[in-house]
Amino acid sequence: MKELYRDEAVVLRTYRLRESDRIVVLLTKEHGKVRAVAHGVRKTNSKFGGRLEPMSHVLVQLRRGRELDTVTQVESVDRLGPMLSSLDRTSQGMAAIEAVEQLALDREPTPQLFRSTVGVLRTIAERPSSMNVPAFYWKLLAAEGLSPMLDACVRCEESGDGVEIVAFDLDEGGVLCRNCRSGVSLSPAALSLLRAVLGGRLNEALAAPESPATHEVGLLATRAMEHHLERRLKTIALFERH
């Protein structure tokens, strides 16, 4: 009898396996990232039903295996229906979990990452603001110890009213003044959105209507996350093209 354990989890990804099984990649609250087999999940009469789709927030019982665990029971915590109710919500939710899958570590608990993931999915379900994913990415990067310098020029360290911030450089990890500028240009509106996201005024940032500045912050967030992960994010790229 192998060890059974229960945990709360978010489904990050699924892979087809054989005729009717799937491998699910879970971010669990207490056991980190876990790969598990769900037997028969693709049959229409599966006891797991639609509870193991990407973005599902569930309570699972798993049997520990050498490489792959096995899902033995699943219960829903949050309803997945709202996430699949519009293309904006689904694409945002997928963009969020794609980055989480890259950041999460196998079998190593990251309770804060788990909490933020559940949080962002709930926020998206409630209101698909175009700032949801950018803000989430910046918060994740900050949690990884990669908060960008936003209050002063990252090179000359000048700040104050006379200093005009005009650029953001991912290699430098912050914003730059007109004299030192490198990287990509940054508008004043985008700078203030970034400061809202990382300066404890998240709700203000999420309430910002879609604008060139939200796009700028979104693009920058994606590039920053890709820079950190050293790989392209597929979901974002796909929806940027269409």
Next chain:
Amino acid sequence: MAGVYTPPVQTLIDELGRLPGVGPKSAQRIAFHLLKIPAADVERLASAIHEAKERVRFCERCFNVAEATLCPICSDERRDGTILCVVEESRDIVALERTGEFRGRYHVLLGCMNPLEGIGPEHLKIRELVDRLKGEPVEEIVICTNPNTEGEVTAMYLARLLTPLGLRVTRLASGLPVGGDLEYADELTLGRAFEGRRAVES
């Protein structure tokens, strides 16, 4: 693992391992099974593969499997050309045809969108679908992609693309499997079955 077997055996294992759903272990098992059975059986399998590959191709209009330029459904004049059912794969047509409920025509996407794998609309027969609409009298599109996340993304993308063209875009209702127990249905399925409820005829 490379080089464990003599080259012909290893090549066979490698080729089998490239098939969908066949992992290295299964590839090995199938390879040794093939080596064990009579030569005539292997011959039959090989020629079935050859013949299918030679004779079967995709319908030029709907991408269903076909033996001619058009599949039997596209060349059947009695089918209703005003209603088009969009499916992921040819095998979905087989399943839908078995119901005997649908008299329109089909369009096979040859897959579904999978954002996490980077599979977008350009990898599917979506442009071909839009092109068909210009020349055919289609009034309604029924989206019959699978009821999972990828199928839903594909359906929502198609709805966003096709609705502005003035078409009626519908989605196959999700419901409860006949013969199953209500209490075992998951919340998503049950919720959708509720949305799609209909009057009971008496």
